[in-house]
Amino acid sequence: MVKVRFAQAWPQLLPLDGEHGGEDYVPPSLEDFDFEGLFGTDWINKPMLQLVISVILILGLMIPASRKLTVVPKKWQFAVEYVYDFVRTSIARTTIGHGYEKYTPFLVGMFMLILINNWFGEFFYFMFPTFSNIGYTMGLVLTVIVFVISSGIRQHGIKSIRMTLMPSSVPVYLAPLVIPLEFMSNYITRPLTLTVRLFGNMFAGHLGVMVFVVGGGWLISEGTSAIGFPTAIVKGAGFGAILLGMLVIGIELFIGFMQAYLFTLLTANYISQAVSEGH
Amino acid sequence: MTSGALYPLEINLGPLAPHHLSEVIVGIVVAGLIWFCFAKFISPNFDAMYQERARLIEGGIELAEKAQSEAEEMRKKYEEQLATADAEASSVREQARAEAASERTRMRAETQAEKDRLLEQTRNAIAAERDTVENQIRTEMGGVATALASKIVGESLEDDERAKRTVERFLAELASVPAQRA
Numbered sequence: 001m002v003k004v005r006f007a008q009a010w011p012q013l014l015p016l017d018g019e020h021g022g023e024d025y026v027p028p029s030l031e032d033f034d035f036e037g038l039f040g041t042d043w044i045n046k047p048m049l050q051l052v053i054s055v056i057l058i059l060g061l062m063i064p065a066s067r068k069l070t071v072v073p074k075k076w077q078f079a080v081e082y083v084y085d086f087v088r089t090s091i092a093r094t095t096i097g098h099g100y101e102k103y104t105p106f107l108v109g110m111f112m113l114i115l116i117n118n119w120f121g122e123f124f125y126f127m128f129p130t131f132s133n134i135g136y137t138m139g140l141v142l143t144v145i146v147f148v149i150s151s152g153i154r155q156h157g158i159k160s161i162r163m164t165l166m167p168s169s170v171p172v173y174l175a176p177l178v179i180p181l182e183f184m185s186n187y188i189t190r191p192l193t194l195t196v197r198l199f200g201n202m203f204a205g206h207l208g209v210m211v212f213v214v215g216g217g218w219l220i221s222e223g224t225s226a227i228g229f230p231t232a233i234v235k236g237a238g239f240g241a242i243l244l245g246m247l248v249i250g251i252e253l254f255i256g257f258m259q260a261y262l263f264t265l266l267t268a269n270y271i272s273q274a275v276s277e278g279h
Numbered sequence: 280m281t282s283g284a285l286y287p288l289e290i291n292l293g294p295l296a297p298h299h300l301s302e303v304i305v306g307i308v309v310a311g312l313i314w315f316c317f318a319k320f321i322s323p324n325f326d327a328m329y330q331e332r333a334r335l336i337e338g339g340i341e342l343a344e345k346a347q348s349e350a351e352e353m354r355k356k357y358e359e360q361l362a363t364a365d366a367e368a369s370s371v372r373e374q375a376r377a378e379a380a381s382e383r384t385r386m387r388a389e390t391q392a393e394k395d396r397l398l399e400q401t402r403n404a405i406a407a408e409r410d411t412v413e414n415q416i417r418t419e420m421g422g423v424a425t426a427l428a429s430k431i432v433g434e435s436l437e438d439d440e441r442a443k444r445t446v447e448r449f450l451a452e453l454a455s456v457p458a459q460r461a
Contacts, residue, residue: 034298043301051309059316066324071332084325101326105317113313135297139306143314196295203294 025218028210033132033203050130054116062112087111087264095268096275103271106147110140111264114198118256121206122249129256132202134195141195144267145187152274160274194266201259205252212248216241 035045065080073081087108092100114131121129131137152160165182166175219238229237297303427449431442 030294033294043299043305048302048305051305055309055312058313059320062321063316066321069324069328071328071335081325088325105322106314108322109313109317110310113310133298133302134295135299135302136306136309138297139303139308140310142303143307143310147314199295 025215025222028207028214032210033206046128047130047133047136050117050120050126050128051136054113054120054130057116058109058112083112084108091261091264091268095265096272099275103151103268107264107268110144110267111260114140114263115257115260118202118260119253121202121209121256122253129202129206129252131198132206134199134203137195137199140198141191144194144270145191148267148270148274151271155275164274190270194263198259198263201255205248205255209245209248209252212241212245216245 035047038044038046038049062080065077069077069081088100088104091111092104092107096103117130117136119129120126121132131140149161152164156163164186165179167178167182170178216238219241220235221238427445430445
C-alpha cells in the first residue's frame with residue numbers, strides 16, 4: 001500500500017497512529033461519503049435529506065415567486081428572474097434555438113437542483129455536496145436521458161430513435177459502423193460522462209476540502225512536537241491548512257456553479273440534437 | 280482470485296458504485312418532481328410574464344411608429360398645401376401679367392383711335408375753313424371785280440393812260456394778296 005510506504009519513509013509527515021501525538025489521525029476517506037441510515041432505515045440518510053431540503057427550498061422559493069411576477073421587476077423578483085433568465089436565455093435559447101420554451105422548465109429545474117446541492121458542500125450544517133454520492137447523480141442523469149429521448153420522440157415520433165442512431169447524411173453502407181458508434185455515444189457514453197463529471201468534481205472537491213480542514217484541525221488540536229517539529233510550527237501549519245481550506249472552499253463554490261452550468265448546458269445540447277431536423 | 284477464474288466475479292468500483300439502490304430511485308424521484316413542478320407551476324407564470332413584457336415593449340414601439348407616421352402625414356399635408364399656394368401665387372402673377380398686357384394693348388388702340396379721330400376732325404375743320412375762305416374770297420373777288428369794272432368804266436373815257444394804270448394797280452393789289460388755290 002502506498003500509504004504504508006509513505007508512513008515508513010516520512011513518519012512525521014503522515015502520522016497515522018497514536019505513537020507520535022495524542023489521538024490517532026484518521027485521514028479523510030471513502031467512509032466519509034457513506035452515511036448511516038436514519039429513523040431505523042438504511043436509505044434515509046444525510047444526502048437524501050439534503051435532496052429533500054433542496055427541493056423544498058427551490059419549490060418554496062420559486063412557486064410563490066412565480067405567482068407574483070410583474071412586468072417591471074421588483075427587488076426580490078430581480079434575483080429570481082436573474083437565475084431563471086440566465087438558464088432560459090444563455091443556455092436554453094442559445095443552445096436549442098427555436099422552440100426552446102418547451103425545454104426551459106426542465107433545464108431551469110435541473111440547474112437550480114444541482115447548484116443548490118453542490119453549494120451544500122460549502123454550507124454550514126450541510127457541508128456535503130449531495131452529488132458526491134454517485135447514486136443520486138445516476139438518478140439525475142437517468143431522468144435527463146429519459147427527458148432527452150422523450151423530447152426527440154415528441155418532436156419526430158418513434159423515428160427520432162432511428163435519426164439518432166443513423167443520421168440521414170451518412171451513406172447506407174456505413175450503417176454497420178455508424179449505428180453501434182451512435183448507440184454507444186448516445187446511450188452509454190453520454191450518461192456515463194454526465195454522471196462521472198458531476199460526481200467526480202463534487203467527490204474530489206469535497207475530499208480536497210476535508211484534507212485541508214480535517215488535517216488542519218487535527219494539527220491544531222492534537223498535533224504536538226512529538227511528530228518531529230516544534231509545537232508552534234505544527235499548530236501554525238494547522239492554521240495555514242485551515243486558511244488554504246477556506247480558499248479551496250471558495251474554489252469549490254465556483255466549481256459547484258460551473259458543474260451545474262455545464263450539466264445544464266450539455267443537457268440542452270443533447271435535447272437540441274434530439275429535436276433538430278437535420279440529425 | 281484463483282487460477283480457474285479468468286475474471287474477477289466482483290469488480291470493486293469503489294466510490295463509483297452507489298451505496299444503495301435507493302439513492303438512484305430517490306435521485307429519479309427528486310429530478311422528476313422538480314421537472315413536474317417547474318413545468319406545471321413555475322414556468323407557465325414566467326412565460327406569461329415574458330409574453331406580457333414583450334407585448335408591452337412591442338406596444339410601445341407600435342405607439343412610437345404611429346406617432347411617426349402621423350407626423351409624416353402632417354408633413355406631407357403641409358408640403359402639399361405649400362405647393363398649392365405656390366402654384367396659386369404663380370397663376371395669379373401670370374394672370375396679372377396677361378391682364379396688364381391686354382390693358383396696354385387696349386389703351387394703345389384707344390389712344391390710336393382718339394388720335395385718328397382728332398386728326399380727322401382737324402382735317403375736316405381745316406377743309407371747312409378753307410371752303411369758307413374760298414367762298415368769301417370768291418364773293419369779295421366779285422365785289423372787287425365789280426368795283427374795278429366800275430372804276431375802269433368810270434375812268435376809261437377820260438384817259439387810256441389812266442385806265443392802264445388802274446389795271447396795273449389792281450393787279451398789284453391782287454398780287455399782294457397771298458391767296459393760292461390748291
